Amino acid sequence: MPRGDKSSYTDKQKRKAEHIEEGYEKRGVSQKEAERRAWATVNKESGGGNKSGSGRGKKESHESSRRGGRKGRAAAARSAADRSAAAKKGWETRRRRGNA
Numbered sequence: 265m266p267r268g269d270k271s272s273y274t275d276k277q278k279r280k281a282e283h284i285e286e287g288y289e290k291r292g293v294s295q296k297e298a299e300r301r302a303w304a305t306v307n308k309e310s311g312g313g314n315k316s317g318s319g320r321g322k323k324e325s326h327e328s329s330r331r332g333g334r335k336g337r338a339a340a341a342r343s344a345a346d347r348s349a350a351a352k353k354g355w356e357t358r359r360r361r362g363n364a
Contacts, residue, residue, distance in 0.1 A: 272313030273306070281306045284329075305329065 270278065281302040288298035310324045339347055 270303075270313075274313075277306050277310060277313070280309075 273281075281299075284305050285295075285298045285302035288301055289295060293301070305328050308328050309326060311322050342350075
């Protein structure tokens, strides 16, 4: 099966990916990037393609859909300049310590 083949996905997973993709496109993301993100979300939630058969399904986690790209609580309370300054400070620390 070649990379990118979607035949092992269920109809529900395909519909979900389509819906997520449309949402990204509405927000101005390119079609190719929206499709990539949509399938990444489906894979993260359901663990990839599911084969048919009784008892072969896995529980789905909807955390990535629920979160929807929102910032964390602490980051949301800060201004863009504050977040940028914190990111620069963290980068400098990692660079100095050799963790970068």
